[in-house]
Amino acid sequence: MKLKTLFYSLLLSGFLGPAVSYAQQEPDEMALATDEFENNFYEALKQKGIENYDKAIQSLQKCLAKQPSNPVVFNELGKNYLAMKNYPEAEKAFLKATELDPKNRWYWAGLYDVYYATQDFNRSIPVVQKLTEWRKEYYQEDLVSLYMHTRQYDKALALINELEQTVGQSEKREVYKLQILSEDKYKKPQKEALEAAIKKNPKEESNYLQLIYLYSETNQEAKAEEVAKLLEKEIPASDWAQVSLFKFHLNNNEGEKAVASMYKILGSAKIDRKIKHRVLNEFLIYSSTTTKYDADLEKAVGYFEDEKAINVPKEVGKFFFNKRNFAKAAAYFAKGLSTKEDDIETVELLLYSYAEDLQIENLYKVAAEYLEIYPTHARLYYFAGLASNNLKQHNKAKEYLENGLDFVVDDTELESNINRQLGEAYKGLGDDKKKQAYFEKADKLIKAKSNK
Incomplete structure (x- = not known):
């Protein structure tokens, strides 16, 4: 065969199961x-x-x-x-x-x-209930989502609570639970139930977290803070208590306490990176109006040095750049380049910051260094020329700027700026005729752009 x-x-x-009966058939048939x-x-x-x-x-x-x-x-x-x-x-x-x-x-x-x-969620439910006979926990997760889609919140909540007891918490189920508890019909009875559950079992962390959320949702911040402090007292090792306390410390302008909570959050293996990013962002906003917490912010950013998806120092640099705090922006952009040195956007932002903060030596050093890596990048020639002019090295500035013009493509503003710096270079070299010609060309470019 x-x-x-x-x-x-x-x-x-x-x-395939039993074949048809062959009792009446000949062997060949x-x-x-x-x-x-x-x-x-x-x-x-x-x-x-x-x-x-x-x-x-x-x-x-x-x-x-x-x-x-x-x-x-x-x-x-x-x-x-x-x-x-x-x-x-x-x-x-x-x-x-x-x-x-x-x-x-x-x-x-x-x-x-x-x-x-x-997307036939109603018909899906009995099928998934059947499938739980084989893979209970796997399909129960789907069942929670189906109950949510069909607004069967009582069943969803009961199943979420059951899964919390059997397999523990999950981020998705926590989102669903918070969504359910935000419904008015669940708020008061749920608060009472959670308060009773905390008294009965003060070491169950999830009950505190849900109660904090419910109080916060109904603008009962004092009660929410009270519960967070109780959680910290009953479960001193609770990282989640610090997430709530951090927010309360910021609201109460308790900077030192907020810093202490922030470090515990950032160092926790239990807390999701999204929450850590949010905590850093809130601290960044809180601390941006003073230099008191500069060292703490720098240390906090250091917790994200292995971050692959987001260049955290770069994003902090952008924050300060938009605030026109160019000294701080430059420091974080430089740190961002140590994480990803070939990020040309970060390079340009760093050079802008150095130029605005009049860090001329750093401006020249970085622009010249990156021209070796990106020899056709026109903006690098502009910054190298700008720095050279400021350092009274006008021949070098002229060379950089003339080379840079060859690489400008559809960027009228950059072309105008390079021409203006060429005018400055010739001014420094004592050639008033060429100085005037380049200044006039720069003005014409800007005027033409504004008339478009």
Whole structure:
């Protein structure tokens, strides 16, 4: 027997379920019928594999002619119809498969795929409830989302509480829970229930957090702070207590206490990075009007040195840049470049900051250094020329600026600035005629831009 035939004989006898009765058939007829079914089924799998779903369905229909009650064939039909986005036919096929063999979870999973694709949340619920018989915790997570989508908040809340006890908390479920608790009908009874739960079990952290949220939502900040302090007292190691206390310390202008809470939050392995970013941002805003917390801010930024998705020093630099605090902006942009040295945007922001803060030596050093890496970047020539003019090195400035003009593309403002600096270079060299020519050219460029 061929390998393919042997494999599919095993597949069809063991996995496809009992074949039709062969009691009344001659041996040759039986072999012929079996080969025909196998060949059609194999052809269906092959066509599905190359995404010829129509042909796969035709072959499966031939299989059904031989075995009209075979659930595997209906399951395969469902997969092909689903791939074609023929959802009504896919639903019918999977329903038939589950009817013929209700103990096979893959048939139910196929039916769920149809309802998920069509966003039919109400029909999804009984299917997912069935699927929990096989993978309880996995599908209970889906069930929570389905209850939320269908606004069955009582069921969602009950299931969330159950999962908290069995598998612990998750960020997604916490978001759902807070959404439910924000509904008026849940607020008062939930507050009372949480207060009672805290008295009964003062070491359960989640009850404090939910109660803090509820008080904050109803603008009862004093009560929320009271609960946060109680949490810190009962569970001194609670990192989540510090998240709430940090906010209260800022609101109360208790900077030193806020700093202490911030360090605990940033150093915690339990607290999500999004929350850490929010804490840093709030402290940045709080501390930006004074130099008192400069060292604390720098230390806080250091907690994000391994951050891949966001260059945190660069973002802090932008904050100070927009506040026109160019000295601080430059310090953070320089730190940002130590994290990602080839970020040309950070390079330009650093150079702008050095220019505005009159850090001329640093301006020249960085511009010249990056010109070796980006020799066609016109703005670097401008900054190198600007720095050279300020350092009274006018010949060097002229060389940088003339080279820079060759690389300006569709940037009238930059072209005008380079021409103006060329005028300054020739002024320093004592060539008044060329000085005047470049100044006039710079003015014409700006005037032409404003008239567009």
